[in-house]
Amino acid sequence: MRDEIQREEMLEQESVVERFDKKVVDQEVIDKVATEEYKYGFYTDLEEDRIPPGLNEEIIAIISAKKNEPEWLLEWRLKAFRVWQKMEEPTWQNFEYGPIDYQGITYYAAPKSKADGPKSLDEVDPEILDMYEKLGIPLNERAALAGVAVDAVLDSVSVGTTFKKTLAEKGIIFCSFSEAVQEHPELVRQYLGSVVPSTDNYFAALNSAVFSDGSFCYIPKGVRCPMELSTYFRINAANTGQFERTLLIADEGSYVSYLEGCTAPRRDENQLHAAVVELIALDDAEIKYSTVQNWYPGDKEGRGGIYNFVTKRGACRGKNSKISWTQVETGSRITWKYPSCILQGDNSIGEFYSVAVTKNYQEADTGTKMIHIGKNTRSTIVSKGISAGFGQNTYRGQVKIMKSAEGARNYSQCDSMLIGDKCGAHTFPYLEVKNSTAQIEHEASTSKIGEDQIFYCRQRGLSAEDAVSMIVNGFCKEVFRELPMEFAVEAQKLLAVSLEDSVG
Amino acid sequence: MEVSGTTINFENNAITVSKKYTTENIQQFVDAFNLFSNSLNGESDSTLGAKRSASIEHFKVTGFPTTKHEEWKYTNMLPIIRNDFHPHLTLDQREVDEAFIRASGYRGEAFRLVFLNGHFLPEQSSLEGVPEGVVVTNLASAIREKTDLVLEHIVGYGDSFEHSFATLNTAHLRDGAFLYIPKNVKLQKPVHILYLTTSTDQPVVTYPRTLLIAEGGAEGSVVEEFTGKSGEIYLTNAVAEAIVGENAHLSHIKIQHESRDAFHIGASHAKLGRNANYFNNTISFGGKIVRNDPWAVLEGEGGHAAVDGLYLVGEDQLIDNHTSIDHTVPNCTSHELYKGILRDNGHGVFNGKIFVQKDAQKTDSVQSNVNLLLSDEAEIDTKPQLEIYADDVKCTHGATIGRLDDTSIFYLRARGIGKAQAEQMLTYAFAVEVIEHISDENIREYAIELLDARLDK
Numbered sequence: 001m002r003d004e005i006q007r008e009e010m011l012e013q014e015s016v017v018e019r020f021d022k023k024v025v026d027q028e029v030i031d032k033v034a035t036e037e038y039k040y041g042f043y044t045d046l047e048e049d050r051i052p053p054g055l056n057e058e059i060i061a062i063i064s065a066k067k068n069e070p071e072w073l074l075e076w077r078l079k080a081f082r083v084w085q086k087m088e089e090p091t092w093q094n095f096e097y098g099p100i101d102y103q104g105i106t107y108y109a110a111p112k113s114k115a116d117g118p119k120s121l122d123e124v125d126p127e128i129l130d131m132y133e134k135l136g137i138p139l140n141e142r143a144a145l146a147g148v149a150v151d152a153v154l155d156s157v158s159v160g161t162t163f164k165k166t167l168a169e170k171g172i173i174f175c176s177f178s179e180a181v182q183e184h185p186e187l188v189r190q191y192l193g194s195v196v197p198s199t200d201n202y203f204a205a206l207n208s209a210v211f212s213d214g215s216f217c218y219i220p221k222g223v224r225c226p227m228e229l230s231t232y233f234r235i236n237a238a239n240t241g242q243f244e245r246t247l248l249i250a251d252e253g254s255y256v257s258y259l260e261g262c263t264a265p266r267r268d269e270n271q272l273h274a275a276v277v278e279l280i281a282l283d284d285a286e287i288k289y290s291t292v293q294n295w296y297p298g299d300k301e302g303r304g305g306i307y308n309f310v311t312k313r314g315a316c317r318g319k320n321s322k323i324s325w326t327q328v329e330t331g332s333r334i335t336w337k338y339p340s341c342i343l344q345g346d347n348s349i350g351e352f353y354s355v356a357v358t359k360n361y362q363e364a365d366t367g368t369k370m371i372h373i374g375k376n377t378r379s380t381i382v383s384k385g386i387s388a389g390f391g392q393n394t395y396r397g398q399v400k401i402m403k404s405a406e407g408a409r410n411y412s413q414c415d416s417m418l419i420g421d422k423c424g425a426h427t428f429p430y431l432e433v434k435n436s437t438a439q440i441e442h443e444a445s446t447s448k449i450g451e452d453q454i455f456y457c458r459q460r461g462l463s464a465e466d467a468v469s470m471i472v473n474g475f476c477k478e479v480f481r482e483l484p485m486e487f488a489v490e491a492q493k494l495l496a497v498s499l500e501d502s503v504g
Numbered sequence: 505m506e507v508s509g510t511t512i513n514f515e516n517n518a519i520t521v522s523k524k525y526t527t528e529n530i531q532q533f534v535d536a537f538n539l540f541s542n543s544l545n546g547e548s549d550s551t552l553g554a555k556r557s558a559s560i561e562h563f564k565v566t567g568f569p570t571t572k573h574e575e576w577k578y579t580n581m582l583p584i585i586r587n588d589f590h591p592h593l594t595l596d597q598r599e600v601d602e603a604f605i606r607a608s609g610y611r612g613e614a615f616r617l618v619f620l621n622g623h624f625l626p627e628q629s630s631l632e633g634v635p636e637g638v639v640v641t642n643l644a645s646a647i648r649e650k651t652d653l654v655l656e657h658i659v660g661y662g663d664s665f666e667h668s669f670a671t672l673n674t675a676h677l678r679d680g681a682f683l684y685i686p687k688n689v690k691l692q693k694p695v696h697i698l699y700l701t702t703s704t705d706q707p708v709v710t711y712p713r714t715l716l717i718a719e720g721g722a723e724g725s726v727v728e729e730f731t732g733k734s735g736e737i738y739l740t741n742a743v744a745e746a747i748v749g750e751n752a753h754l755s756h757i758k759i760q761h762e763s764r765d766a767f768h769i770g771a772s773h774a775k776l777g778r779n780a781n782y783f784n785n786t787i788s789f790g791g792k793i794v795r796n797d798p799w800a801v802l803e804g805e806g807g808h809a810a811v812d813g814l815y816l817v818g819e820d821q822l823i824d825n826h827t828s829i830d831h832t833v834p835n836c837t838s839h840e841l842y843k844g845i846l847r848d849n850g851h852g853v854f855n856g857k858i859f860v861q862k863d864a865q866k867t868d869s870v871q872s873n874v875n876l877l878l879s880d881e882a883e884i885d886t887k888p889q890l891e892i893y894a895d896d897v898k899c900t901h902g903a904t905i906g907r908l909d910d911t912s913i914f915y916l917r918a919r920g921i922g923k924a925q926a927e928q929m930l931t932y933a934f935a936v937e938v939i940e941h942i943s944d945e946n947i948r949e950y951a952i953e954l955l956d957a958r959l960d961k
Binding site: 092403416418419420421422423424425426427428429430431432433434435436437438439440441442443444445446447448 | 574862865875877878879880882883884885886887888889890891892893894895896897898899900901902903904905906907
């Protein structure tokens, strides 16, 4: 009898020991990371206006007609399409993806609404508003509290823009791309494709041919935009691609901070998101562009998820101008993008701050390009990659110093953290220098999440989850502090959700 | 593999192939191969014969890489292959200019193998006192006398077709240098391999091949030196293979000071066993277009690879270094330091790859590329690259590009040293760090001499 009790006690002790054995906890945590559910995977049943799938000149004409576009824009699209047909899909990237059936995609899907689209928030379908509510976007009055002006893009069209009036008083134009084409054609025509030419690359050409909507923003001379501007993208419909364009112009001496966020429902097939973002900063202007990307990443077996193939580029055209990219990439099955800066104006500054998280079978091939043309141009690159599960994370960046870029300066730092032994981290920096007065520094490191640090935290009573969250947040701090405050909080939460409780 | 993938689809995918590879002017190389092949006269061993024909068949399909090929992005091969190069099938004794040979290259104490236009010169070589069991000879004799040993190791690297020029070298495999150090033997003197080229009436292409085998616990030091008559146009397309056994220690130094009008393509491939130690140092001074591909693969636990290099690039020169260190097993370390000095309108390229494969836990790897730009006409393209598939590793890399430090120059000038001399002193100090890693004193001194002579200009 005594023996039995003893044995029971021993068993109990063993299980206690087991529970505190770090290795066991680690494994649980890693499993938990791998099975973490996507929280934005709901789908809203909306009446849709969609055109048949396929891609040809006729489809492009239909899209253009639906948008009531001027002749020159249709021509511009068709020119891009004709070049795209002759282009080959790139193969140099550090990941593989299944063939994309470009004829199977629906290039235009819009929530059905009144013929001319919503005129104010009241006219927007309450179901759409509900959905944005779920996403936590302050599209309605709550926006006032958050102080954010939002342009929300659902599938292919823009559903509503808040705070238009407040912005208009300052002369700021912030509207959907289609609206800008109708109301400010001269601005659109002047700047569209001036940073990312319609034939720049395979996906940019595709976007130029079929883009359906997006955001347009113009900040007039000397105006400091009083609030954060924001676009929220959501893919709702099945079998569609999302091809939006963002065009942002900061005129002399102006300042704007811009944020974009994105989500999509869970689906088993891969959906393509091929956007183009163009930024133009004139003399003394400053643009701060932040992205929190949380597209559906696919399930834990790597099925489904968004292909996020985006071309983002900013031109510092004027003297003393500045463009700063900050991105937090936690979603997408594959992320493939390089937000870049062309530093043309003398003394202009380019910055790139990035946190990219890949887990399950997610893959990211991301980084930046800094092209120094003007004198005394400066650029800073800080990239933090976190890989867990089977995730593969690649930093690929280019720093190019042209002969004219006297006194150019660049500093790059790329750190990778690995959580689990089946993931990968890769670094491909290209440094091309043609001026001897340039000063270029590149540093990169790759390491496992610190066991000592986790041990230290746990010793002081923190759970393994909290310890990892703390360490990862510390690892990414340099990037988070570049985000506008509200979004830094959001990004930190997102990261915590993404890597909940992870230990390596 | 990319190459075989494209060749399979060759017919339906001709455009893809032609972008990354060009078959321009390959007929000239194929014709030359046929001449070479006929000249073998049954000397050819059947196993080697098969390797040669497989290589030339592969070459016929792919041809040469273009700048569309990621690995050749900054180095255009067309100026090389458009030359009308001729293989040098037989050596005329009148070509052997003893005075020239004696004046070329390292003359310090060493076991010496001398080659002229790809042909072994026994009279010019010195092999007295080679310890028993050690084999230092030309590769052709080794193929005859140590057939099994050679065949076991030659063309031992995995993707032998990945590098078009290495493939072409294998097709022309006949002679070169051979070193074998048996178990636990420590070679006291270095082995000096001198590859000389002098064009005769037409530009020459040579295909030197070096095979180095250090068995378990062996120790040795090898210097491969490439040079030629100044002003002459020729192509050296070299391949070296090193097999470093368990606990063995091999130092493999390459000093290249070819004619400034010549072209040099050199690949080397080292395989490291358990606790092996391999040191590679590639010093490049000469050549018009130069490409070095030192690769090291760590195949046994506890191995250490050090891959260093120095490139001094002057007027109308392009020097391209593509290094690769592959960690395939746990608990290995590697260290890499490449330094470049770019002058006039020189163009330097550096691409250093470090792979850490899935199981290679506890890898510790450091890579650094430092460049000094001394002219506004010069260009440097550097790409330090990490590919890591294991989690418990420590890998860092860094790259910097800049000019000489103004405050250092000021410091020297304030002490009465002229500007030009101050710059030269600082440049020398910058470069000599790489040379100082060479353990053999005589060779180190020799490398410094060559550096000095070039900095004086």
